[in-house]
Amino acid sequence: MTVPPSEKSFLGHPRGLVICFLTEMWERFSYYGMRGLLLLYLTQHFLFSDERSNVIYGAYIALVYIMSIVGGVLSDKYLGQRKAVTFGAILLVLGHFGMAFEGSGSRETLITSAGNFEVQAEGRDNRRQLFVDYEGETRRVVFDSTQFATLGDERILPVDDAGVGDYQIQRRTRGFIENICALVNLGCAGPEPETVLVLNGERLHVEETDEGMMVERLGQMVPLVERSETDILVLADATTAGQPDTSSPVAVFEHGSYSTVVVQQSLYVNILYISLALIIAGVGFLKPNISTIVGDLYPEGDPRRDGGFTLFYMGINLGSFLATWTCGILGIVYGWAWGFGAAGLGMLFGLIVFQWGQPWLDGKAEPPSPEKLREKVLGVVTIETACYTSALLIVAVSVALLMNAGIVNTLAMITGIGMFVALIGYSIIRLKGAARTRMWAAVYFAIAQIPFWSLFEQAGSSLTLVTSRLVDTNIFGWNVPTPVFQSLNAGFIFLFAPLVAWLWVWLARRGWEPSTPVKFAIGVFGAGLGYLVLVGGMSSVGAAALTPVFFIFAIYWIHTMAELMLSPVGLSAMTKLAPASLVGLFMAAWFVYSGLGNAMSGVIAAAAGAETVGGQIIDVAGAKSNYIQVFSSIGYIGMVIGFLMLLMAPIVKRWMAETHIEERPLSTDSVGHN
Known part of the structure; x- marks a missing residue:
């Protein structure tokens, strides 16, 4: 690499790259x-509820990208990138630390003819267990498709209408199977079982000891088969037509015979909304500007630029990978505040690094006109102060939209349609020939990302809930916290992005490299295909059985490979195809349509939601069936859209007028569109 003599460098790159990376x-x-x-x-x-949670999530990630337009405009016209990044980092620190103020949590009460029972919870993720105080005893709540029941603290077997346990025997000891089958009056014919007992979707470790069969519950070994009246495992047997044995200390509530009331702590709910809004505003000021600083570090035409961006985007993936292994584990194992607090501490480190390293930026990213910032507006208020104050407006609007999250998708849709009409209208009225068709291609790529992100962004919503509720996350004896699986995307990026980049070079040398529209089509097709693979895994086991974790690895791998088809060329295509005078507008369009895709992801996830009590699904088989139905639908829809895009690829390629879109191993969108 050729380094300018006056430049202070680090590993051949401007030393400011280190600050931007960190x-x-x-x-x-x-x-x-x-x-x-x-x-x-x-x-x-x-x-x-699942529906409400998913819609809030979709609105949140949509607003993160849409509000980036405001931060980008203010930094370009007034603040400069350095001030915008600093201010955005401060907002992010406040937002993430705000998430750590959780309160004691919401309370849910079961209202039944036998009385009202407040549901108490311990643990998080799939470690979460629910209890009620029944007749002076604390009893664990277990949900089933027809009723849920508790028996003491430990010895539980859910039942169905016929009084038969909803379980799967997966152990090699034939005598154990005979004991269980005798207990529920069933025969023992069938294939040789495997290694565990699965009750209502929960895997239990069973050991044969001198004291008999023991099951591990809540970290303790308790008897599995007890014949005494007080320890009987069958909550309602076939001889009583599903009615509970009143001589046993059992709390049974027929499904549909109860209602629930949730009381939330309004103070902490409002803190949640404000914290999310601060994060939205913070990302809006920081995200579009830190990448701009990286570009400004290199002179025009500097051959080191692509390598610098590749290193910079490795920082994105590294941050994502480390986050789910630290914040995710801390939040699930030790408490929500630990996880969110760790996220806030990470952003504080980023702010400190950026402030300490500003001299390394060598005067880049300064305001375009410092004098302009000092001009007065609205009396004594300067333009700079007004720019910072605009964050209050962003926060207020975001809070209002999050509290009414259902309208975000509609607003994003209306904005997207309006922008489409305006861009196409401009191209017809003001442009001719190749310039017009290239603009059409740019609009196509902006819109073509919508189905991809609406499917890909299920990772943080419906896929998270499915992994937590319906997947066997036990790997080599460790019950892996659900958030850790979100690191798979970043991990696969590290492993496969260089291979994909090499593949394009190898194919290009032979004239076989797919065009950009074909890659987009493959990306959308792959996003749909991933769900059909997961559906296959969910359908391969029983209605109440846990899905093997392999299929979570599979969908993340397929989605990562699909992302590498689509994401690395997206923004590059926009900047190269849009008219020079409209590049800024097309970047805004890219974020608007990204936001629309994210908003739609929340709608899809809401449709896949399940009925819950205390945050736990009450009908495992029904929830699984609904997830399979929704995932099958979006899988086929994604594949059909991908196929239609493939048919359109030759037309879009002609629109591009052979414009060359430069590929990069890692892109600005290399982790879930970053």
Whole structure:
């Protein structure tokens, strides 16, 4: 590499790249650390319904990208990138630390003919267990498709209408199977079982000891087969037509015979909304500007630029990968505040690094006109102060939209349609020939990302809930916290992005490299295909059985490969195809349509939601069936859209007028569109 003599460099690159790398790494650490916990936090701590939680999540990630337009415009015209990044980082620190103020959580009460029972919870994620105080005893609540029941603290077997246990025997000891089958009056014919007992979707470790069969519950070994009246495992047997044995200390509530009331702590719910809004505003000021600083570090035509951006985007993936292994584990194992606090601490590190390293930016990213910033507006208020004050407006609008999250998708749709009409109208009225068709191609790519992100962004919503509720996350004896699985995307990026980049080079040398429209089509097709693979895994086991974790690895891998088809060329295509005078507008369009895709992801996830009590699904088989139906539908829809895009690819390629779109191994969108 050729380094200008006057430049202070680090590994052949401007030393400011180190500061941008670390700042962005910590910002993405905070963002993805919080994102990995958010859906579980909404459903289990605040007890929002699945539908409400998913719509809030979709609105949040949509606003993150739409509000970036405001931060980008203000920095370009007035603040400059350095001030905008600093201000955005401050807002992010406040927002993430605000998430750590959780309160004692919402309370849910079961209202039945036998009385009212307040549901108490311990643990998070799939470690979460629910209890009620029944007849002076604390009893664990277990949900089933027809009723839920408790028996003491430990010895539980859910039942169906016929009084038969909803379980799967998966152990090699034939005598154990005979004992269980005798207990529920069933025969023992069937294939040789495997290794565990699965009750209502929960895997239990069973051991044969000198004291008999023991099951591990809540960290203790308790008897599995007890014949005494007080320890009987069958809550309602076939001889009583599903009615509970009143001589046993059992609390049984028929499904549909109860209602629930949730009481939320309004103070902490409002803190949640304000914290999310601060994060939205913070990302809006920081995200579009830190990448601009990286570009400004290199002179025009500098051959080191692409390598610098590749290193910078490695920081994005590194931050995402580390976040789910730290914030995710801390939040699930030790408490929500630990996870969100770690995210806030990460952003604080990023702010400190950026402030300390500003001399390394060598005067780049300064305001375009410092004098302009000091001009007065509205009396004594300067333009700079007005720019910062605009964040209050962003926060207020975001809070209002999050509280009414259902309208965000509609607003994004209206904005997207209006922008489409305006851009196409401009191209017809003001442009001719190749310039017009290239603009059409740019509009096409902006819109073509919508179905991809609406499917891809299920990672933080419906896929998180499915992983937590319906997947066997036990790997080599460790019950892996659900947020950790969101690190798979970043991990696969590290492993496969260089291979994909090499593949394009190898194919290009032979004239076989697919065109940009074909890659987009493959990306959308792959997003749909991933869900059909997951559906296959969910359907391969029983209605109440846990899905093997392999299929979670599979969908994340397929989606990552699909992302590498689509994401690395998206923004590059926009900047190269749009008219020079409209590049800024097309960047805004890219974020608007990204936001629309994210908003739609929340709508899709809401449709896949399940009925819950205390944040736990009450009908495992029914919830699984609904997830399979929704995932099958969006999988086929995604594949059909991808196929239609493939048919359109030759037309779009002609529109591009052979414009060359430069590929990069890692892109600005290399982790869930960053």
